[in-house]
Amino acid sequence: MAKGRPHVFLSARGDLLPRWLEAFPAAIGARIGDRVEADVVPSAAWVRLADEPVAATLEKARRQVGAAVPCIVLADHPNDEEALVAFAAAARGYCNTHAAPELLSRIADVVAQGGLWIGESLMQRLLRATSHLPSPPLSPANPPWESGLTARERQVALAVAAGAANKEIARQFDITERTVKAHVSALLGKLGVRDRLQLALVVNGQRSR
Amino acid sequence: MAKGRPHVFLSARGDLLPRWLEAFPAAIGARIGDRVEADVVPSAAWVRLADEPVAATLEKARRQVGAAVPCIVLADHPNDEEALVAFAAAARGYCNTHAAPELLSRIADVVAQGGLWIGESLMQRLLRATSHLPSPPLSPANPPWESGLTARERQVALAVAAGAANKEIARQFDITERTVKAHVSALLGKLGVRDRLQLALVVNGQRSR
DNA sequence: TGCCGCCTTGTACTTCGGTACAGTTCTCCG
């Protein structure tokens, strides 16, 4: 829309393309895999999911329109997990396939502006996740737990925070259990905590130091 | 804008209000703490942060405009941590105080649409955070850890999850360390985890069962 | 009254976590 560059609608099946083109007369419609005769770089690509995994679909779409074109995922039955995967695959937006044209246009604006569009549901979940997170880690004055640790210590700290036992960590990094103990001891000292459980709380942001 | 309901700009200092009102002639400007002579419910409140904590500022703002009005936080020097706090305090948007008027208007649209506006930087961080998170805790089908536990067990579980040692828990509830061990053992069995660290992860929502 | 589940505690044992003391190898840096 903005700058006059067209949108591209990509779908595995062609059945919805007419509807989209009706709502967006200036847009280009194509099937995923088809060649897009693009004399200009589209301003955005709308990618409708089919049965394939999100990441695979997005990858195909990017091959068609180029990596620089922001992709917005259209899901027939949106769900948060899928949305997360989409964003992890660098999608710029995620919404319902059957969203109202006005909403689609708004999303296009947001994305063109450099923002991301996620559903409210997903945002709520993200917020819930972050609110469980470290209240302290959120405080700017609180130094992050990583600071002052060596690379190995960081690795071990993460493993401990995930609930791994010393023996497991030893296997994971192919070192002796004794060495793991050495790293854990160093971590406890540096972070000023008593045992591995409190270490886990610090790393997971549930506890300040 | 939409529906003709005005925006409200709230700021601790009044120095930027003129600029905003210039960009948004239809808006109402006020200082945080001042009375807003509102004959209609504003469509959104723009809250500029000063030196006070985000949460406190937002709370004040809500008292002025009402809890139902979506609040968008304006930060002179935006940073992700602050944005997270803002969203945890139920802000609907977070952006730079000096954002271009067109962007502000776009944000207003997004918020009016029921979406949230966050910066790309923050979104990237959230995604990184969620990818570290347990996929299961996000799944609604996962039963809460409390179910099937007795009252005492719940208490002990919370204490363990907070990083307390058996001896401390014993003191806290005025029972024997031996009894604490009994409860912890029962918890490990019921929740199907190996040790108290993993118990803590389950209780704190970092791990599925 | 008798059964049952919860809370409680005891003794004894094994395993794991963590510390103390000691030492090697390697790399980086002045």
Place this chain on the structure above:
DNA sequence: CGGAGAACTGTACCGAAGTACAAGGCGGCA
């Protein structure tokens, strides 16, 4: 070259965590 720090490992020891087995007191319920 010599020093410093990081990574690694060994032996020995202590205390905490967790299990196994056992049992008494209490309140609800058929």
